[in-house]
Amino acid sequence: MDWQSLWLSAKLSTVTVLILIPMAIFVGRFLAYKQFRGKSWVEALIMVPLVLPPTVIGYYLLVGLGSQSLIGQWVEQFTGTQLVFNFSGLVIASILVNIPFAVQPIQRAFETIPHDIPDAAACCGMSWWRIFLKIELPMIWPGILTAVVLCFSHVLGEFGVVLMLGGNIAGETKTISIAIYDSVQAFDFEAAGTMSLVLLVFAVSVLAITTSLSKRLGGHNANQQR
Amino acid sequence: MPTNNADLHCEISQQSPIPLTAKFSCKAGEVLAVVGPSGGGKTTLLRMIAGLSSSEQGKIECGGKTWFDDEQHIHLSPQQRHIGYVPQHFGLFPHLTALENVISGLDHIPKIERKARALDWLERVNLHGLPARLPAQLSGGQRQRVALARALAREPSVLLLDEPFSAVDRETRERLYMELARLKSQLSIPVVMVTHDMNEALLLADKMILISQGKMLQQGKPFEVLSHPCNETVARQMGLRNIFNAEVSGRDVDANITWLKMGEQIIASDSAPELVVGQQVRWVIPNQGIRFNAITSGRLCRSINKLDIVIESMLIMGESVRVKARMADVDEVFNMDIPSHLAEKLSLKSGLATTIALKSEQVHILES
Numbered sequence: 001m002d003w004q005s006l007w008l009s010a011k012l013s014t015v016t017v018l019i020l021i022p023m024a025i026f027v028g029r030f031l032a033y034k035q036f037r038g039k040s041w042v043e044a045l046i047m048v049p050l051v052l053p054p055t056v057i058g059y060y061l062l063v064g065l066g067s068q069s070l071i072g073q074w075v076e077q078f079t080g081t082q083l084v085f086n087f088s089g090l091v092i093a094s095i096l097v098n099i100p101f102a103v104q105p106i107q108r109a110f111e112t113i114p115h116d117i118p119d120a121a122a123c124c125g126m127s128w129w130r131i132f133l134k135i136e137l138p139m140i141w142p143g144i145l146t147a148v149v150l151c152f153s154h155v156l157g158e159f160g161v162v163l164m165l166g167g168n169i170a171g172e173t174k175t176i177s178i179a180i181y182d183s184v185q186a187f188d189f190e191a192a193g194t195m196s197l198v199l200l201v202f203a204v205s206v207l208a209i210t211t212s213l214s215k216r217l218g219g220h221n222a223n224q225q226r
Numbered sequence: 227m228p229t230n231n232a233d234l235h236c237e238i239s240q241q242s243p244i245p246l247t248a249k250f251s252c253k254a255g256e257v258l259a260v261v262g263p264s265g266g267g268k269t270t271l272l273r274m275i276a277g278l279s280s281s282e283q284g285k286i287e288c289g290g291k292t293w294f295d296d297e298q299h300i301h302l303s304p305q306q307r308h309i310g311y312v313p314q315h316f317g318l319f320p321h322l323t324a325l326e327n328v329i330s331g332l333d334h335i336p337k338i339e340r341k342a343r344a345l346d347w348l349e350r351v352n353l354h355g356l357p358a359r360l361p362a363q364l365s366g367g368q369r370q371r372v373a374l375a376r377a378l379a380r381e382p383s384v385l386l387l388d389e390p391f392s393a394v395d396r397e398t399r400e401r402l403y404m405e406l407a408r409l410k411s412q413l414s415i416p417v418v419m420v421t422h423d424m425n426e427a428l429l430l431a432d433k434m435i436l437i438s439q440g441k442m443l444q445q446g447k448p449f450e451v452l453s454h455p456c457n458e459t460v461a462r463q464m465g466l467r468n469i470f471n472a473e474v475s476g477r478d479v480d481a482n483i484t485w486l487k488m489g490e491q492i493i494a495s496d497s498a499p500e501l502v503v504g505q506q507v508r509w510v511i512p513n514q515g516i517r518f519n520a521i522t523s524g525r526l527c528r529s530i531n532k533l534d535i536v537i538e539s540m541l542i543m544g545e546s547v548r549v550k551a552r553m554a555d556v557d558e559v560f561n562m563d564i565p566s567h568l569a570e571k572l573s574l575k576s577g578l579a580t581t582i583a584l585k586s587e588q589v590h591i592l593e594s
Contacts, residue, residue, distance in 0.1 A: 119311070120311060120313055120318075121317075124330055124333075125331060
């Protein structure tokens, strides 16, 4: 069992979720409420990581963030570190790859809020922030929870993009999925089996808890007067 | 009546996204019904008053304060207008209890007073014992009353109701009518109520405006609009079905009477618009203006307005019967709704030849 890889994967998942979910809340809200020209193109662009092979995404990120690219050179100049083969590069990649998993459930959750409710809240004298925090956020919790679980689990199991962009550096870019692959390559089936079981148990538990929580959180909204 | 500075004045005009033109006032303590078919612009108008959407041109004033003025580039937000708004589906916050819902509209008063005020208003709308319930645990009528309490607890400068009775069952609706009628006497603010139901306007409103396809067709007291629609479009929008052709056969301006001729039948109308003898006109009579002979009061109807009819069909619709009857000597058909018990008492049936009387004050000649 490669505890270091498990810890790295958990860290990567947590950092990704912490950065991505707040952004997804605002993007999801914007897409749910606003109508604008080119909206379907923006929505399609957000969905691209779902249909593009991870190796292709990894390749473009490698080229786009590498030391030969403008972004890569700029980051190296200011921070002294490279984005590729580095934990921060993995965070950027994980965020980009998981955008659809974060935005979609949250956007759908916002879309289920009847228009009457924010209107009524505004007419109750509540400010934009108060409506967002006190009315909308509690109503979209199931969507946020789904987004968190999807992103966390997806980052934990991400393989192609991580391998392309981060390689296999222990403690830096060697996540649990890569550790499993490594173990299999080295015919260490016992370690691969243990790590796979850990991921399996984690996935099933998280899904069970999410379903139960979603039902409880969504219970208030289930009988909304529409 | 002098203008009260709590009155609402609205004059708006826009071409897109939907054309809408309206100009009206609503006095403090008055209920104004905005009536019209679906998609006519009623809710858009209400949202403009609320500040939830804006008009291209116009001016909205309430309580002496300008809420909207396109020339001065004034557009106050709903928060700044301090209104009470009850949306069609009530807009209750599903994760908050009835009490919390009412309290959420009370940010403008000290925190310590909010709970007492919210409880007081829940009591006033007969929701005692239910403040801890979530909206999902309340019936449709109870939700509506929570929404009403939330809107009124704010002591708003205007109360806006968007189809307030459309989402509740008939029995609850009847009860809510009574409650709104009771609350109306206690409120000293303008109340604007959107509805597509003319009966609601007749029952609750002091004044109504009729809106169709973005245009304000007529305004006035509901009964006046119903009995004196300004033209055929309004008459049809009001659900009036008895609209006929006739020829002006005489006028007496002093006695305020116009005689209309339909075939050999003479019909008197208690009005004397500028018409010439021989002119072809359209006239209308509401259901309330038609009486079957057996129940006709001689005082109300001129004998000249008695018409021989033959009942063609009778359709039972719940507690009323829709009677279709053809005039004996003219090819015109009357449609009347009468209570079932009355139809039974008068032994009305298809094929029966009988007489109806028309109230002359309700025979209304339409503008051409």
